[in-house]
Amino acid sequence: AEKVRIAMVVKSLGNGFFDAAHEGAKEAARELGDVEVIYTGPTTPTAEGQIEIVNSLISQKVDAIVISANDANALVPITKRAMQRGVKVLSFDSGIAKGGRLMQLNPSNAELIGLKQIQMAAEAIGGAGDVAILSATAQATNQNIWIGEMKKALARPEFSRMKLVATVYGDDQSDKSYREAIGLLRSHPGLKAIIAPTTVGINAAGKAVVDEKLVGKVYVTGLGLPSEMAGHVKSGAVKSFAIWNPIDLGYAATYAAYQFVKGKAQGKEGESIAVGRMGSIKLDAAGEAALAPPFTYDASNVDKFAKIF
Amino acid sequence: MSSMSSMNEPASPPRSRYRIDEKARFQPRDLLRHWEALLAILLVLVCAVNGLLLPHFFDPYNLADSTFNFSEKAMIALPMALLIICREIDISVSAIIALASVAMGLANQAGVPPLGLLLVAIATGTACGLLNGALVTRLGLPSIVVTIGSMSLFRGLASVVLGDQAFTQYPEVLGDWGQGYFFDVLPRPFVVWLLAAVVFAVLLHVTRWGRRLYAIGNNPVAARFSGVAVDRYRLALFVLTGAMAGLAAFFLTGRIGSTRPNIAMGWELEIITVVILGGVSIAGGTGSIGGVMLSVLVMGMLTYGLALANIPGIIMTIVVGALLLATIAIPRLLRGRQGAGR
């Protein structure tokens, strides 16, 4: 029979996180048997690049698209058209605004992610002190959502002794992130922690802390892949960081897309979708579902996972 | 001193000793010397190969859809070609798109109707072009230098206004223009581009304005000495480029239904690449709109084909870069080096 063709569109190629998600997708395809996965993404993380790709996927008449969007709104028109042409569109990781997709699979609950990062920071610095956020670009959708959640978490009484002093953007460029990190360290002498919800950022901040000989005084935490962060955990600049399992995420997203193609899922509120070995996921009012809380890595386990993703 | 004229003065103007033909004698192989001919062959080749290898390539709907990927860039390629013919360049075009789109977003929030948004976009682009042009012509600065600076400035202003926010909620009509069709088959941005291309082609190849643009690109000093208001033409071209970038911003904003400061990032180099592939010499004075149109189509079909084959975008940049190098290097290699010297 014809194979079900599911395209996985990622923010940009050459990103270890998505490469791992691709592994998960392939695992799902193997399990399902009649699925062909097309893994693709633009050169630079731009919405326009993804739009071009979705356009060509429509032309190829793929059955489903699972996409991690560079811009929640910019992709809506094109994915709407894809759905008009009968392509099932799901977003994962970084979502598309409602109306532009059938469902959004959050790697975890945004609230949990925000909370987790604040918790890690609090743990590292003993619950009190100045913290700063070093993000990717000011336009990155999910980073912005998490930053919002972090701010909410900081308002909780248990974090009342922590103060967010700055939010800066490193544009996912190592040199700019590094310079911004140094700038944070300089202009906020009392800074205790830098939270970077992006791999380039957490890397650069870790390096900056080491170079400034502030290991033990300033801690870096945030979201990153074990393989890319192992070095900084070793150096001591990073005590712990978090990430969800991208393999599971890719697996579940692909599995869910298959269910949509086969008509076993419609994307209605409260609907439960079976996603193989991950059990089932439940859609909320916004058509979103979340997998699991992010997993924390530290010196004890990072080397083990560094070999996997 | 020597004697006076020994020639009898003819009553009528003297016939010259030299005959000057109107045109060089036509030779069929001259046709192949034309860049446009090579591009046309390349286009046919690209389409044929794609059609053979990719089952979905020749689907008319797909072809129509594929034009959305390049129409906006192609709109800017037209005035950019004129600029490059005039020995100028504008690196800030994509930043102008961002700023114009932000202006549209602001206007939209203020309740300006769709037609007004178009005007706002074009007006913003025009203003940006005016700034570039004024700096280049009034202060005599090299355009590449000016536009590197203004690129940062324009995009920076967009980011000042928007911060980490985005403008959304554009009216439905904009989406129709951005990715809708005329008569359900003709993609609107593409049709607009074609119309613009015809206007530009007439402007450049038929009118005396166009003739003067070539003159300026050829030798700006001599053009000025010949009564061409060189700076006014330059200024007008920068303004025109800005305005077309504004127009492109209108379509792009409509197509993606939102505005962020990093919209259209990096387009300037793609646009310049297309123009150069179209046979417009970076040294000024040569090039044609036909060539630019063909090159837009070649690039469009090529990237579309590669995308259909799911070849990663970064490989595409290698292909495009190599194509650019090959198209300028191969003719030179074939002609040999005997054309060297002065």
Place this chain on the structure above:
Amino acid sequence: MSSHVMSIPGTALHPPQAPARSAMRAVADDSTAPVLSLSGIGKRFQGVVALQDVGFTVRPGEVMALLGENGAGKSTLVKILTGIHQPDEGSIHLGGREVRFASAQDAMRGGITAVHQETVMFEELSVAENIWIGRQPLCGTPRRIDWRRMEDEARALFARLEVDLPVRARVKDLSVAQRHFVEIARALSQQAQVVIMDEPTAALSHHEIGELYRIIGQLRRAGTAVIFISHKFDEIYAVADRYTVLRDGRFIASGELADITEQQLVALMVGREVGQVFSRAASNTEDQTAPVLEVKHLSHPSEFDDVSFAVRPGEILGFYGLVGAGRSEVMHALFGLSPEAQGAVWIDGREVKLCSPAQAIAHGLAYVPEDRQRQGALLSLPIFQNITLPVLPGIGFFLRRHRRREIDIARRLCEQLELKASHFHQHVAQLSGGNQQKVVLAKWLATQPRVLILDEPTKGIDIGSKAAVHRFIGELVAQGLAVILVSSELPEVMGMSDRIVVMHQGRVQQVFSRAEASAEALAAAASGGLHADAATATLAGEATWH
């Protein structure tokens, strides 16, 4: 040292006296072996035959004049000899050995050097570096440029040339004439066996040419062979021993200059008899005719001051001065090219504002600039597009429909000027220097001006064409055109002009009527003095106003 050089520039009538020639001729008698000999040289440019089977010899210590019409192939030959072009066929023997020059460096090493027709200058570099560029003396370890020695040697060169130039000045601050001397110094610095000068006098004024002759004399005495290219016969007879004539890329004749008259030479060059230059009778316009153009108190902050003059229809107003006197700048201002200039311009008795060339053209002015390459020709546009550029408004908006008219305009003018080209779509870059000048001239005649400003209009034009140009100007003037003729050639100014304005250091020094003008008086005024003969002591344009 060199006491025989005329002590007061310009006192002698042209040609300036060349240093005693007979004494030197002895060096180059027939028995000497040739230092350079060419045979069967051929060169093609994309099908155009520039040279075909050219051969001649040059002996040490002789000055060989290379003659030919515009486009005869002289400059191409120079470029072949200096390694810039490679010949398609034929051989070059230097000092008895066959040589092949792959590059200009090769030729230099071989001992051939040239002052090219186009100026070869590096504006941002110092005078000394311009002389030694690519060959700077080195010293020390690591090997580095020995600046002091380079400058000292440059100074020594200028001392030898008896020219006073600061070696550290940047060339962009030099005048045209000064640049030429830098080029000559460069050529001399190479101790070459053969020095080629391709129209070296085109930008030099009268007495600077005298300096050049002296330098050629020095070379000759040192046993250097000189190939001298010029379209001016007075110079050729003053400086050269032998001649070689090219026509249409072919070798025509060679021989002793003493054995041939100017007429015969011209006949060899052109292949027929031609008329002579400077053959215009004074205009017959009475002084009462109202001037078509009046310029009153034109000033510029740095270039010129309080310049006033007037031209009547049917009159030629000459402008004479040394290079750098500011004549071109005045014309630029008049033509709307320098916004800083102040003053009044009246046309037909009404004051007009000339803020741009377009306005000037609209008011009937036309300006043929002196720098053909930079200001005149659009080298990679077709001939006809060059010619119609200033008259486009008169042709129509949609040019495609009027191609015929454009070609007709171009054809009429090109035939009158005897342009040598193969077709009208040919790029101007493919024409020889003189033919390019004709295209520029045609461009301005196409505007059918009422006042034609000619800035060195016959620079680099061969004798036959010069006659054509002069005759043509004469005809136009006879039809009521007013002409301003800026020229550094005394014979040309004196022969053509009805009145002559002499400028010096940005100011009008004196105005001469045709009758008053003598070579001595003009030259003296140009170098800043008032000549006794023109004792009316009419200062600065006063006389111009009736």
Place this chain on the structure above:
Amino acid sequence: MALNFLTSLRASSAPGREAGEPLWQRREPLLALLTVVLILLVGVRAPVFLSAQSMDNLLTDSAITIMLALAQMLVILTRGIDLSVASNLALSGMMSALLAMHFPALPVGVFILMAVLIGLMLGLLNGWLIGYLELPPIVVTLGSMSVYRGMVFVLSGGAWVSSRNMPADFIAFPLARLGGLTHLVWLGALAVVAIWFLARHTRFGRDLYAIGNDPAAAAYVGIASRGRLLWTYGLSGAMAGLAGYLWVARYAVAYTEIAYGFELTVIAACVIGGVSIAGGVGQVSGAVLGALFLSVINNALPIMRISPFWQSALTGLVILCAVVLNARGKQGRRKQILPLHGQKSVITGSRA
């Protein structure tokens, strides 16, 4: 006998090599002053910027920009431009990182040498196309910029090489200190001296000025432009290669997009430093100051707590201002025919 056509010559025998305008009218001192004023202004707002540590970091941070700006200056002097530096940097950086990952036992010198050699090869390819095939530099380097960047992806398979994969001494070298200054600063200083010597005191360097002033004339005086161009782009490539290693090691990470868009920063540094895009004009001091100027801005903005959203706009504004100031300095210097006011005319007259 002196000729009296010297009357229009004003610029004469000023002390120093480059005769001409007095010191305060020249661009470089002005720019130096501007940089110092900028540093002080930032210091007023954020005194920590003036601390020794911060200055040290500023120098370290500007080293790579300075090195690339110097090489770019040589290229621009010849009327060229090298848009491929950032891609070249990424490619040679990635290749040396991959090498380090697979052969961690090799000494650091080998990785540096490899990076330089790879950069040199990439640069020579540009140089060959530009010098020997006489193709326009902007087009060639635009093309190679895409190709080189794509190659980074192909070679790395899109994966990162992160600090875990790099040997410790590979990472440590750029920031290791010698006599109180980081290796990066020393390398930057070395590059300044070397390029200064090259540009000022070798035939190679002077030929570049000549080529930029008038390429056709350069051929007429026998300058072998092709070879010169080949090696100029080669040098630019080698410098980018070295910068590639330094970049990757300093930030302890290599991925496809490192230094994306950095070529524009480098060119902007040259332009601010008064290197004329039209060729033939430019000083080592200018390029260095231009690069320093940009580094000061880039380092100061984060420290000054200026809203991140204003940074790009401010950078653009500053570039435009610097360029406009440069242009104003250039205007008004034209030849002068009239004797200057209050100065007697300089007719030297003829010697009898």
